[in-house]
Amino acid sequence: MLLGAIGGAALYLHKGAGLPLAIAAGLAAITAMTLHFGRASGFLAKS
């Protein structure tokens, strides 16, 4: 969370609010795909 806050603050100060939010949306989409196609899906299903 600290790293995210540092990165988000730096991006906001240099590029405004749009770019860090777009990057966060992309990161969430990648995370969702990783969850769907990766090993975490099977682990969550059986746990």
Place this chain on the structure above:
Amino acid sequence: MADAGNQPADGPPTSRPPADRSARAQPAAPRADQGQLAVLRILLALTLLSGVVDAVSYLGLGRVFTANMTGNVVVLGFAAAGAPGFSVTASLTSLLLFLAGAVTGGRLRRRMTGRSRLLAIAICCEAGFVGAAAIVAFLATSVASGWARYTVIAILAFAMGIRNSVIRHLGIPGRHDHGPHPDADRPGSRLAPGGRSGHRVRATHCRRARDAARRDRWRGSLPA
């Protein structure tokens, strides 16, 4: 030569003391499952995302948190006391939309049975909402005031409420601390149809016992 901390080779295999289980080098220690590590990576990514969202909301939206509701309650207290630079309206908007997101997450998790699918859909919703907030931020001239500010606050807080409610339901340890309290999203979830009331209390106790057992199993299988 046998190591000083290990059992001799001719000793009984089941006589190992419980204190030795914490050492990673022991062959009998359980190895971390790849699936658990994958879940941990996903949770780390979500935590990083929370930091980005909170940084943008606090710096760009006028001292309001949209993911960390503990901080938002403190900010709301500052604003209520009349401290300069804080807004009661913005903090209340974030808090109420977070609650609405928790209600939506509760509805979502009662309609779905698969834990993996539930989490994937919650993260997809989050990606969509955060992307919509990014579009609003790109289109507006400034997100520090006006309609754009409250629109972005509402979208982000709603998305974070959905995510926190769903992850709270999954019972993964360490991922329930974004609300004002670990149980803070439960009242919102209880507002959903079929929420906990009366005869559902017993089911809640069973679920808590199951979550505790799952948490113990999780901790026991992680590397030391």
